[in-house]
Amino acid sequence: MTNNRLHIDIETYSPEALADCGVHRYAAHPDFRILLFAYAFGDNPVTVIDLAQGVTLPAPVRRALIDPKITKVAHNATFERTCIGAMLGQKLDPEQWECTMIQCARCGLPMSLGEAAKALGLEAQKMTEGKKLIKQFCTYHEAPAGLFGSQGGPMKPTDDPKGWETFKEYGRMDVEVEREIDKALAWLEPTETEKKLYAIDQEINDYGVKVDIELVDNAVRIDNIYKARLNVEAQRITGLSNPNSAAQLKTWIKDRTGLELDTLRKDDLPDIKNATDDEDVRRVLDIRAKMNKTSTTKYETMQKVVGRDGRVRGLLQHHGTRTGRWAGRLVQMQNLPQNHISDIDLARELLKEGDLDTIELCYGNVPDTLSQLIRTAFVAPESKTFAVCDFSAIEARVLAWLAGEEWVLEVFRGHGKIYEATAAQMYGCPIEEITKTDPRRQKGKIAVLALGYGGGTGALAAMGGARMGLTEDDMAGIVNDWRKANPHIVKTWSKLETAVKRCCTTGLDQSTCGLIFHRRAEDGTLTVELPSGRLLCYRNMTLGTNRWGKESLKYMGTNSTTKRWEWIETYGGKLTENVVQAIARDCLAHTMTLMYNNGYNIVFHVHDEIVSEVTEVMAKEELEDIQAIFKNTPAWADGLPLKGAGYITPYYLKD
Numbered sequence: 342m343t344n345n346r347l348h349i350d351i352e353t354y355s356p357e358a359l360a361d362c363g364v365h366r367y368a369a370h371p372d373f374r375i376l377l378f379a380y381a382f383g384d385n386p387v388t389v390i391d392l393a394q395g396v397t398l399p400a401p402v403r404r405a406l407i408d409p410k411i412t413k414v415a416h417n418a419t420f421e422r423t424c425i426g427a428m429l430g431q432k433l434d435p436e437q438w439e440c441t442m443i444q445c446a447r448c449g450l451p452m453s454l455g456e457a458a459k460a461l462g463l464e465a466q467k468m469t470e471g472k473k474l475i476k477q478f479c480t481y482h483e484a485p486a487g488l489f490g491s492q493g494g495p496m497k498p499t500d501d502p503k504g505w506e507t508f509k510e511y512g513r514m515d516v517e518v519e520r521e522i523d524k525a526l527a528w529l530e531p532t533e534t535e536k537k538l539y540a541i542d543q544e545i546n547d548y549g550v551k552v553d554i555e556l557v558d559n560a561v562r563i564d565n566i567y568k569a570r571l572n573v574e575a576q577r578i579t580g581l582s583n584p585n586s587a588a589q590l591k592t593w594i595k596d597r598t599g600l601e602l603d604t605l606r607k608d609d610l611p612d613i614k615n616a617t618d619d620e621d622v623r624r625v626l627d628i629r630a631k632m633n634k635t636s637t638t639k640y641e642t643m644q645k646v647v648g649r650d651g652r653v654r655g656l657l658q659h660h661g662t663r664t665g666r667w668a669g670r671l672v673q674m675q676n677l678p679q680n681h682i683s684d685i686d687l688a689r690e691l692l693k694e695g696d697l698d699t700i701e702l703c704y705g706n707v708p709d710t711l712s713q714l715i716r717t718a719f720v721a722p723e724s725k726t727f728a729v730c731d732f733s734a735i736e737a738r739v740l741a742w743l744a745g746e747e748w749v750l751e752v753f754r755g756h757g758k759i760y761e762a763t764a765a766q767m768y769g770c771p772i773e774e775i776t777k778t779d780p781r782r783q784k785g786k787i788a789v790l791a792l793g794y795g796g797g798t799g800a801l802a803a804m805g806g807a808r809m810g811l812t813e814d815d816m817a818g819i820v821n822d823w824r825k826a827n828p829h830i831v832k833t834w835s836k837l838e839t840a841v842k843r844c845c846t847t848g849l850d851q852s853t854c855g856l857i858f859h860r861r862a863e864d865g866t867l868t869v870e871l872p873s874g875r876l877l878c879y880r881n882m883t884l885g886t887n888r889w890g891k892e893s894l895k896y897m898g899t900n901s902t903t904k905r906w907e908w909i910e911t912y913g914g915k916l917t918e919n920v921v922q923a924i925a926r927d928c929l930a931h932t933m934t935l936m937y938n939n940g941y942n943i944v945f946h947v948h949d950e951i952v953s954e955v956t957e958v959m960a961k962e963e964l965e966d967i968q969a970i971f972k973n974t975p976a977w978a979d980g981l982p983l984k985g986a987g988y989i990t991p992y993y994l995k996d
Contacts, residue, residue, distance in 0.1 A: 344383035347405050348523070349415045350515040352377040352508065353424055354495050356481045361645045363671050364420050365549070365654035368427040375428050376478065378402075379512035387516045389509045394498055403429075409437055416454045416519045417442045419543065419655070435543035436536075441522045443539060446660040448526050448866065449878040451899055451906050458518050460880070460897065460906055461525050465517040474508040477501065528861070532874055538930050541937045542659040542667075549654035550944035550952075553720045553992070557643045559695045560711050560718070564637040566697060567707045571628045578621050585632065590625070597622055607633045634708035639672055639715050646671050656945050663898065664923040665875065665930075667946065674947050680713040680994050689717050689992070719944075719952075719993040726957050728941075728964045729996070730971055730987030731950030732932075734759055735925045740793050742981040743854050743921060744833040753982040760786040767822040783809060788823040793921075795834045795914020837920065838913030841867060841894055845884040856920065867896065869920060872977045873927040877919060879911075925949065928983060931975045936967065952993060960989045 355373040357366055367373065376393040380402060390396050405411040406425060413433075415421035418440035426433040445457045455467035477496050498505040531539075575584035579593050587605045594600055598617045605613070607630060614626045646653045653672065661668020669675040682688050682704070691700050692714055697707065704710040721727050732738075737759055741749035752762040761775040764785030775782050791804040798806075798816040806816050824831050833854055840851035844858045844867060851858040857870040860882060867882035879896040887893035887910060898909045929949055936943060941963075942954045955963040964987050971985025988996045 344385065345410060346383055346412050346414055346523075347402070348381045348387075348516050348520045349413060349421050349425075350379045350512055350519060351375050351421055351424055352379075352475070352479060352512050354479050356494075358480075358645075361642075363646050363653075363655040364423045365547070366646055366648055368424045369648060373424075373427060375424060377509060377512045379509075379516045381516050381520060384520075387513045389513050391498075391509065406433065407431075409434070411437070413438045414441060414519065414523055416440070416515070416522070417452075419546065422543070423547075432547070434540075435547075436540040438543075439523075439536075440539070440659075441519050441526070443660050444526045444529065444531075445522065447531065447535075447665075447876070447878065448529055449663060449880045449896070449898060450526075454515065454518055454522070456906055457522055461522065463518065463521045463525065465514065465521045467518050468511045468514050470507055471511050471515075474504060474511055477504060478508055528863075529876060529878070534873070534930075534934070535875060538934060539659055541933060542657065544937070545943050545945065546655050546657055548942060548944065549648070549652035550656070550719050551652050551722050552643050552647055552718050553693070554644075554647060554651055556689065556693050556714070557640050557647075557718050559692050560640040560714065561637050561644065563692070563695065563697045563700070564640075564708065564711055567701070568632055571632055575625055575628045575632075578625055584625065584628075590629070593625075594622055605629065631706060631708050634712060637711065639677070640711075640718065642672050643718060664877065664919055664926055666922060666926045674945055677716050677947070678712045680716055682710065682713050685714070685717065685994065688714060716994050717992040721954055721991055724957055725954045726960050727944075727952055727990050727993060728955045728960065728967050728987055729950065729952050729990060729993070730964070730967050730985045731948070732925075732928065732971060733757065733984045733986055734789075735928065735949045735983075736921055737789055737793065738982060739921045739924045739928070740830060740833075740917070742978070743917075743924065744827075744830040745854075746827055746829040749827070750980070750982060753984070757984065759789055763789050763823070763826065766826040767819075784811075784819050788819050792820060792823050793830060794918040795912070834913035834917050836913075837916040838894070841882065841916060842884050845882055845894070854920075869923075871920070871923055871927060873924070873931075873975065874977065875923070875927060877923050924978075928975065928978065928981075932971055932973070932985075935970045935973060939966070939970065941967065955989075964989055 353373065353375050355367045355370045357370050359367045374392070378390040378392055378398060379387055380390075381387040382405075390398055392398070406413065406429065413422070415438070418438045422433045422435060422438050442452050442454070446452055450457045450460050458466050478498070479495055481494060482496070572584065576582070579590070581589045581593060583589055590605060591602045594602060598619050600613070600616060602613060610626050610630050614623050617623065643653060646655070648654060656669065656671055656674055658668040658670050688700070688704065688710060691703070692711070700710055701707050734753070737749070738753050740746075741753070748766065749759070749762075752759055758772070760782050761772050764775045764779070764781040765772040767785060767788065768781055775785070787801060787804050787806060787809070791800040797820050798813060801811070801816040801819060811819070836853045837856070840853045840856070840858045843849070844851045844860045848860060848862065855872050859868045859870070860866070861868070865881040865883065867879040869877040871877060880898065882894065882896040884892065884894055887895075893910050894912065895908045895910045897906065899905070900907050900909060929946070929951070933943060933946065933951060936951065936953065944952050944954055946952065953967070968985050968987055972983055974981050974983050990996070
């Protein structure tokens with residue numbers, strides 16, 4: 342490995358809690374400091390600089406940190422880049438950095454340094470003493486004077502010299518492990534497009550988005566007051582010391598009604614309420630439902646992460662999912678509650694004024710109202726406004742393009758009424774017959790949303806089929822009708838599964854649907870070359886049998902439920918979903934890059950939607966330009982019809 346790669350790992354201290362506030366606020370604290378700076382140029386031995394005890398960073402390292410010819414490498418490089426920049430008092434160029442954590446994600450490995458090293462079976466492994474030492478030397482402690490000092494703080498190196506030497510070795514080993522990961526994954530060199538995209542992602546995270554802190558603070562205060570009122574009312578009705586206790590409340594309900602309840606989960610509350618005529622019980626259940634509404638959690642997170650300039654940063658995790666899509670961090674923008682309040686301006690103003698009584702009078706359910714206003718806490722700064730634009734039915738478009746389902750593509754090239762067109766195709770009638778109130782349109786809609794990846798009646802039920810009044814037979818009929826109407830999509834499921842199975846059994850490359858499948862003999866990683874040239878990776882893809890004795894594809898991955906590194910089964914429909922979402926991600930990345938190159942300040946993006954700051958006086962023209970950019974099909978996606986629709990708003994919302 343050449344000496345133009347500088348491997349870095351740092352150990353730091355800040356009074357802020359990193360997990361709660363994110364690295365940008367953490368490193369911005371006046372008392373933030375870097376304690377240890379471990380580094381190695383290329384394959385040279387690792388050096389640990391003890392900054393905490395007055396050793397200075399060598400001049401060659403300082404020069405290298407800003408030298409564009411030296412690539413800086415770290416695991417979770419956002420942390421190192423941001424913290425070192427804070428120490429130096431200057432912003433470090435993300436284009437000069439590479440992140441082995443992101444490289445692990447690209448290869449389908451765990452993102453944790455230690456877990457990735459285990460999965461790769463490296464000789465160098467992360468030291469297990471790390472958690473204890475970090476808690477000891479890197480976190481704030483309230484403690485008696487004489488140990489940490491009267492003001493509290495971390496343990497000093499001189500308080501535990503032996504532990505400090507172990508901590509230095511811990512930092513040295515982290516560089517060794519990171520360097521071994523860098524070498525082990527060198528076979529997957531990211532494309533220049535992906536390198537540029539990583540830098541753009543870092544710029545977006547560094548720029549952040551402004552929050553209306555007055556609205557945020559009032560939301561937390563009002564929620565606390567309102568829930569305290571509800572708790573007092575529940576105590577008065579039940580006579581319980583803690584009506585929030587499920588055990589106490591179940592006993593009280595049994596005494597009042599005779600109902601024996603196994604659970605008081607929020608999803609069960611409506612059914613329990615319908616099972617009794619006791620008005621006191623019904624009211625207490627209403628109170629519990631409102632108390633369970635976690636409307637202030639995200640507001641409280643905003644309070645913890647907001648910077649001194651009123652902006653929150655670090656909301657997006659690059660390559661946060663297997664497909665390459667982004668994941669949410671801190672406020673978790675990917676699962677914000679929807680807003681349905683018609684007079685949302687009034688609701689915001691009442692909240693900014695802290696007028697709890699009028700909010701309750703106008704909207705009734707205060708926690709639900711606060712929940713619906715969470716999006717609106719993100720605001721454009723003075724003289725700016727937001728341009729919000731998202732792709733129209735991006736997954737349905739990509740799926741049809743991948744499969745060659747031409748009638749669907751023609752719909753998207755024309756009027757775009759995919760739900761009506763699907764219903765017409767399913768029921769063999771003219772599209773003009775399918776009005777917005779026609780029940781067949783709703784069946785077409787639910788079929789489009791639920792059935793594209795091999796799902797059956799269970800997928801329809803999960804999408805709300807039962808709530809629509811559909812019986813099991815009704816849903817089975819919809820599945821059959823949709824599959825008959827989309828034969829090329831149905832064939833795609835088996836094409837992809839067959840290609841992967843052949844790749845696993847023969848070791849030979851396979852090609853179908855514009856995708857190239859390759860299985861690395863060195864480690865069993867199956868790669869799917871997407872139309873963009875990016876690789877989708879499955880570690881140790883294997884063809885074997887499952888617990889029922891049936892032939893099954895499986896690979897090693899992080900289970901989304903258990904969060905453990907374990908075997909995961911897959912099949913044609915799931916492979917299709919992964920590929921479609923990966924291609925849709927690449928379309929979003931293409932659009933983001935064009936917007937960035939055209940000077941737009943992207944503040945965040947959610948799923949297939951991009952939010953950017955534009956000037957108030959030119960908002961209409963800039964939105965039109967952005968929508969034109971959304972229609973720009975990448976060169977690698979010839980024939981894929983893309984379309985974006987947007988709106989202008991001074992604060993974030995779902996239009």
